[in-house]
Amino acid sequence: MRKIFLLTLAACMLLFASVVQAAQITDVKWGVDKSNVLRLVVDITDSAGYAVECSSSALKLTVNANAAGHVPKTKAIRSTVADKLQVIDKSNCTEVHVHLTKRIESSDYKSFVLKKDPQTGRPFRVVVDILADKKEPAKSAAEGTAVTTKNTVSNKPVVSSQPVKSTAASVASKNKSATVNKPTVSTKKKTKIAKEEGKNNKKNSEKAVVNDKTTTSKNKELPALKSNSKFRTGGGLKGKIVTLDAGHGGSDPGAVGAGGTKEKHITLAITKRVQELLEKEGAKVYMTRTTDVDVCGPNASDRDELQARVNVAEKNNSDLFVSLHINSSVNKNVGGFSSYYFPKTDNDLKIAQAIQQKLAKNFGVDNLGVRQANFYVIKRSSMPATLLELCFISNAKEEKLMQGNWFQKKAARMIVEGIKDYFE
Amino acid sequence: MKKIILLVLLLCAVIIGGCGEDKKQPNSVNEGAKQEQVVQKQSFIVYRAAADGSEKLLPEKFTVAANGKGIAENALIALVSTKPQDARMDDVIPIGTKVLSLRIDDKGTAYADFSKELAKKGQGSYGEMMLCYAITNTLTEFPQIKRVQILIEGQKVTTISGHMDVEDPLERNDSLLGK
Numbered sequence: 001m002r003k004i005f006l007l008t009l010a011a012c013m014l015l016f017a018s019v020v021q022a023a024q025i026t027d028v029k030w031g032v033d034k035s036n037v038l039r040l041v042v043d044i045t046d047s048a049g050y051a052v053e054c055s056s057s058a059l060k061l062t063v064n065a066n067a068a069g070h071v072p073k074t075k076a077i078r079s080t081v082a083d084k085l086q087v088i089d090k091s092n093c094t095e096v097h098v099h100l101t102k103r104i105e106s107s108d109y110k111s112f113v114l115k116k117d118p119q120t121g122r123p124f125r126v127v128v129d130i131l132a133d134k135k136e137p138a139k140s141a142a143e144g145t146a147v148t149t150k151n152t153v154s155n156k157p158v159v160s161s162q163p164v165k166s167t168a169a170s171v172a173s174k175n176k177s178a179t180v181n182k183p184t185v186s187t188k189k190k191t192k193i194a195k196e197e198g199k200n201n202k203k204n205s206e207k208a209v210v211n212d213k214t215t216t217s218k219n220k221e222l223p224a225l226k227s228n229s230k231f232r233t234g235g236g237l238k239g240k241i242v243t244l245d246a247g248h249g250g251s252d253p254g255a256v257g258a259g260g261t262k263e264k265h266i267t268l269a270i271t272k273r274v275q276e277l278l279e280k281e282g283a284k285v286y287m288t289r290t291t292d293v294d295v296c297g298p299n300a301s302d303r304d305e306l307q308a309r310v311n312v313a314e315k316n317n318s319d320l321f322v323s324l325h326i327n328s329s330v331n332k333n334v335g336g337f338s339s340y341y342f343p344k345t346d347n348d349l350k351i352a353q354a355i356q357q358k359l360a361k362n363f364g365v366d367n368l369g370v371r372q373a374n375f376y377v378i379k380r381s382s383m384p385a386t387l388l389e390l391c392f393i394s395n396a397k398e399e400k401l402m403q404g405n406w407f408q409k410k411a412a413r414m415i416v417e418g419i420k421d422y423f424e
Numbered sequence: 425m426k427k428i429i430l431l432v433l434l435l436c437a438v439i440i441g442g443c444g445e446d447k448k449q450p451n452s453v454n455e456g457a458k459q460e461q462v463v464q465k466q467s468f469i470v471y472r473a474a475a476d477g478s479e480k481l482l483p484e485k486f487t488v489a490a491n492g493k494g495i496a497e498n499a500l501i502a503l504v505s506t507k508p509q510d511a512r513m514d515d516v517i518p519i520g521t522k523v524l525s526l527r528i529d530d531k532g533t534a535y536a537d538f539s540k541e542l543a544k545k546g547q548g549s550y551g552e553m554m555l556c557y558a559i560t561n562t563l564t565e566f567p568q569i570k571r572v573q574i575l576i577e578g579q580k581v582t583t584i585s586g587h588m589d590v591e592d593p594l595e596r597n598d599s600l601l602g603k
Contacts, residue, residue: 069531253546302582327548330551373553374553374588387549392550
């Protein structure tokens with residue numbers, strides 16, 4: 001009788017624990033990289049088990065966590081392999097359905113987790129990469145012919161079960177020298193989702209991250225996915241890849257001063273000087289534009305226009321992205337330099353500080369400082385980035401100042417010195 | 425002994441049931457709406473950009489007579505259609521902007537729909553940022569609003585004037601609050 005009592009108690013506690021500890025999904029995002037790989041990222045407050053299952057019409061990602069209220073139930077996807085994702089709340093877990101527009105095989109996708117990163121504020125993430133373009137269709141019959149791979153997710157927390165990612169990591173290490181079509185993470189091998197303990201999971205997620213890196217660097221035929229460690233941050237400016245973005249352009253003049261000066265012209269003039277100086281120092285420079293044009297096209301949407309600028313940096317595997325702008329305010333007396341960053345890597349703040357320091361010291365203009373902002377180009381680029389606001393075009397004195405050769409030359413030189421400091 | 429087991433089971437059921445309910449966010453929106461109709465006057469705060477360019481938002485107190493609209497919508501209308509009375513504050517809302525509607529869902533996201541004048545090109549990033557957070561911080565003063573999705577003529581937009589990313593709802597930014 002006593003045993004039954006204890007057992008009941010234990011069962012109750014287990015159930016209770018599962019309710020309390022449940023991690024929560026805070027966001028479901030997608031993106032397409034230059035190799036046309038669709039990446040699905042699920043942000044979760046804490047580590048959680050997951051499973052991926054694929055049929056001819058949909059890829060189903062099951063995560064052992066509930067979705068927060070604000071997570072949208074559906075999202076449109078712009079990719080050649082899928083058009084929509086759905087977030088479906090089950091009682092104990094959440095299913096993310098990716099509606100496929102063409103058939104994929106188990107070798108066309110891989111999944112892994114990224115651990116929580118307190119420094120950039122990124123949560124625990126489950127990532128699924130789907131190859132939209134096949135390199136060699138269905139060559140490896142052994143792995144590739146299975147149209148549907150089934151993985152079951154146990155809705156009840158399994159206390160002791162083989163951790164999911166350890167198998168994945170070992171499979172991946174065997175695969176290092178394998179053919180392209182072999183899946184990096186064989187989903188077949190995952191049969192059970194374990195409600196992993198935090199510590200265990202951390203170790204595994206680290207392995208998964210490492211696994212991701214090795215496959216991207218060693219197996220060149222696989223699409224080179226951007227990981228945060230891909231950009232270089234030290235060892236001098238020489239040989240570094242820098243993308244410069246002259247703000248606005250073409251149909252978008254940017255801010256316009258009382259004297260008629262257009263932001264797009266000033267940003268381009270200074271950016272060209274920065275390019276010249278950087279190249280002299282041995283850096284490889286890519287420009288989002290070199291003339292007065294829209295980067296994407298005159299009738300492009302705002303998003304396409306901004307994304308086109310980010311794409312230049314991504315496409316060229318840039319180590320750094322610097323966007324140059326001129327500020328404006330309704331108050332005509334406001335003036336000064338400011339450098340903006342979005343804290344997505346450890347180096348975003350660093351580059352903003354390096355440049356701001358140079359600009360603030362060497363002009364008799366207000367130092368508005370380094371500021372954090374939710375700006376598109378610095379948020380959506382994967383490498384460290386800063387957006388510089390070089391004085392105010394709305395301030396008559398500064399408008400005149402920025403038209404002069406002296407200012408443009410010196411601003412360019414200070415920006416380059418800041419970039420040099422950053423790479424030291 | 426059996427009784428004890430039953431009791432423990434019952435207790436567990438209650439606890440688990442309780443936890444389940446906790447997860448659902450209490451729907452305070454409707455209650456708020458009811459209260460608003462009773463009150464004759466509405467007092468609220470709108471946030472204005474500091475005129476000194478210090479990238480701060482300053483609170484301005486407002487009181488309006490009840491007009492059948494929700495207090496949050498009235499605050500938004502006050503922000504968009506009036507000039508600040510204090511010389512330390514700037515009006516960062518482009519001229520001609522109108523509030524088309526304000527809808528608050530039960531998850532705490534406010535959908536603030538503006539006429540196309542809001543998305544004026546040619547504002548500097550400073551003006552754009554102040555504009556976005558004047559709106560967001562004014563609306564998130566109300567407990568039923570947790571985040572704000574800015575819409576232009578009913579549509580989601582990527583940016584207001586080329587810098588800010590407003591595709592996803594904006595959360596309150598307390599680091600911009602000044603005194």
